Amino acid sequence: MPDALTLKNVTRRFGKILAVNGLSMSVPDKSVCAFVGANGAGKTTTFSLVGEFIRLHAGSIEVFGIPLRTFRARGGIIGLLPQDMQYFEDRTVWRQLFLFARLAGMAAVEAEGEVLRVLKLVRLDDKAGATAGDLSHGMRVRLGVAQALIGQPPLIMLDEPTAGLDPRMQVEFRETIDALRGKTTIVISSHDLSQLQEMCDYCCMIDRGKLLRQGPMGQLLSGSVQSLTFRVVSLKAQLAGLESLLPGVDIIQEDGQTFIVEFALSKYKVPEVNRIVLAWLLNAGMEVLEVKQTRSLEKAFLEATGH
Amino acid sequence: MAVGLFARQVLVLCFDELHDLMLRRRSLLSLGFYFLSIAASLWLIFRVQAVLGGGFAHLDTSSPGYQELSRLVRQWGLEEAFAVFVSMSQVPDALWIFQIFSLLWFPTLVALISCDLVSIDIYRGTLRFLLLRTSRAGYFFGKMLSHFLLYVILQALSTALMFLIALRMDPAFTAAETARLGLQYFVVFVPFIWCMLAATQWISSWSRRPMSAMVRAHLMWVIFLVVAVKASWLTPFWSDMVLGMFSPYGAYPLKALLGYAAWGLGFTLLGYLGFARRDV
Ligand SMILES: Nc1ncnc2c1ncn2[C@@H]1O[C@H](COP(=O)(O)OP(=O)(O)O)[C@@H](O)[C@H]1O
Ligand SMILES: [Mg+2]
Numbered sequence: 001m002p003d004a005l006t007l008k009n010v011t012r013r014f015g016k017i018l019a020v021n022g023l024s025m026s027v028p029d030k031s032v033c034a035f036v037g038a039n040g041a042g043k044t045t046t047f048s049l050v051g052e053f054i055r056l057h058a059g060s061i062e063v064f065g066i067p068l069r070t071f072r073a074r075g076g077i078i079g080l081l082p083q084d085m086q087y088f089e090d091r092t093v094w095r096q097l098f099l100f101a102r103l104a105g106m107a108a109v110e111a112e113g114e115v116l117r118v119l120k121l122v123r124l125d126d127k128a129g130a131t132a133g134d135l136s137h138g139m140r141v142r143l144g145v146a147q148a149l150i151g152q153p154p155l156i157m158l159d160e161p162t163a164g165l166d167p168r169m170q171v172e173f174r175e176t177i178d179a180l181r182g183k184t185t186i187v188i189s190s191h192d193l194s195q196l197q198e199m200c201d202y203c204c205m206i207d208r209g210k211l212l213r214q215g216p217m218g219q220l221l222s223g224s225v226q227s228l229t230f231r232v233v234s235l236k237a238q239l240a241g242l243e244s245l246l247p248g249v250d251i252i253q254e255d256g257q258t259f260i261v262e263f264a265l266s267k268y269k270v271p272e273v274n275r276i277v278l279a280w281l282l283n284a285g286m287e288v289l290e291v292k293q294t295r296s297l298e299k300a301f302l303e304a305t306g307h
Numbered sequence: 308m309a310v311g312l313f314a315r316q317v318l319v320l321c322f323d324e325l326h327d328l329m330l331r332r333r334s335l336l337s338l339g340f341y342f343l344s345i346a347a348s349l350w351l352i353f354r355v356q357a358v359l360g361g362g363f364a365h366l367d368t369s370s371p372g373y374q375e376l377s378r379l380v381r382q383w384g385l386e387e388a389f390a391v392f393v394s395m396s397q398v399p400d401a402l403w404i405f406q407i408f409s410l411l412w413f414p415t416l417v418a419l420i421s422c423d424l425v426s427i428d429i430y431r432g433t434l435r436f437l438l439l440r441t442s443r444a445g446y447f448f449g450k451m452l453s454h455f456l457l458y459v460i461l462q463a464l465s466t467a468l469m470f471l472i473a474l475r476m477d478p479a480f481t482a483a484e485t486a487r488l489g490l491q492y493f494v495v496f497v498p499f500i501w502c503m504l505a506a507t508q509w510i511s512s513w514s515r516r517p518m519s520a521m522v523r524a525h526l527m528w529v530i531f532l533v534v535a536v537k538a539s540w541l542t543p544f545w546s547d548m549v550l551g552m553f554s555p556y557g558a559y560p561l562k563a564l565l566g567y568a569a570w571g572l573g574f575t576l577l578g579y580l581g582f583a584r585r586d587v
Contacts, residue, residue, distance in 0.1 A: 051439060077440060
């Protein structure tokens, strides 16, 4: 199966600003891909190019190995949630989704079933009769996701869907994504990396309109700097004692139970650090609850941008 | 496949737009204005009837007065204008008065209702959602078709109404004659509608707000009118075309039919090609 989305040297200017500058990347089929970059990195512009809202100045975009234009001319649909969700404010949720389903080529009866299906998926079926203007922000996001799911598109792109969601809604959003995982390809952009780290299995990082790195999430997280998190029942000894055993390593205490050990992989190997730290802990009579390799997407991103 | 896809998108959008149109305040007000105009033209028709007592239809071409008049017309070189004038006497009053009325207020009616056509989706931000599922052509022509149908149906209904009134008021014309003239008026009016609509849609497609589209549409007609004073053939108000809208004389109706179709096509291409390339 070809990649769901392939960008080759995609370039787009706004006046003198190069919003997307020779961006090449690919998103594997059926992956949940994090599309990350700082504000102004060109994420929304890339989405707009894939949605054919704005013109490409150079490069090419392929969807499942087919040029974007051909894909769409054959009736292919890309589910996309634009960053600024603006709906038909005075129309009911049901009526706008029904229109999208009809445009996606469904007969009226089929379209009704489809609207119900996507509304259930995003838990908005009780709001079918409400006008879009009456929805809360969280519900508007869900309507946007429902809209993107209409017609079961093989590629779904969500631009900053989690911005402004409260923690409970974020969990619900994740559940919706989990329900779709493995059935379709989903690209989610955000500048909030901690959320994406858990939700996504693939990642493309961009900066100033260019690709920094891309790959499976696990691979990106195991970069040149490693960090290990240790959790014990209670920290009894001073961490300074441990530091003297591991020169050149950063040790950060999180709370009375947890501390993080960070080191360059060029200096130490993970088993070596584990051995020294665990020996020290056991010697001092501390009971170990958990040892975890942690490397945040945020750190990987900062490292990739060279900050 | 591609044709079926296009046709489906056009039809779905067309009916959605018609549905929406019936709920929009400005379009309802404009339709009210439309019915007022019909009422006004009816009133005028009755006044003309009362004053002329049977209208131009009873111009007697064998009377000495007519002979004298045509001699003067020849002397002043006004044969063409006179022929047009006389040709009007071969149309029931209700029909030509209403036709001239329609010509006067249609550009405004179309500008009022259709300034929304594309700009409303740009303004409220819904264009992107629609364009995810329809081609630009499907969107553009679906929208155009909806308003085109609206105006054509309105004009067909009102021309039919005028036909009935003419039958009652102008017994000098047979039903067949009246029907033929009414039909001719309607047929030349269809490309006129297209021209007005396409021009308004073109403006609507690059205006960010419905209101500015409406103002610009009116401005465009004013500019055309000003140009028309100097060189009317450069504008959709070329006198031969405008005459052909109501005078059945000579080649005028054909000029109107083809002329407005050409302008309609031109505005449509201008609008579509611009819209197809534009960032939304
Ligand atoms: N319509 C536009 N006109 C002018 N500049 C724009 C426009 N859209 C985006 N930009 C510029 O392009 C760059 C990338 O923007 P954007 O794609 O929105 O970034 P992101 O979504 O990653 O925050 C920014 O510098 C932004 O100011
Ligand atoms: Mg953005």
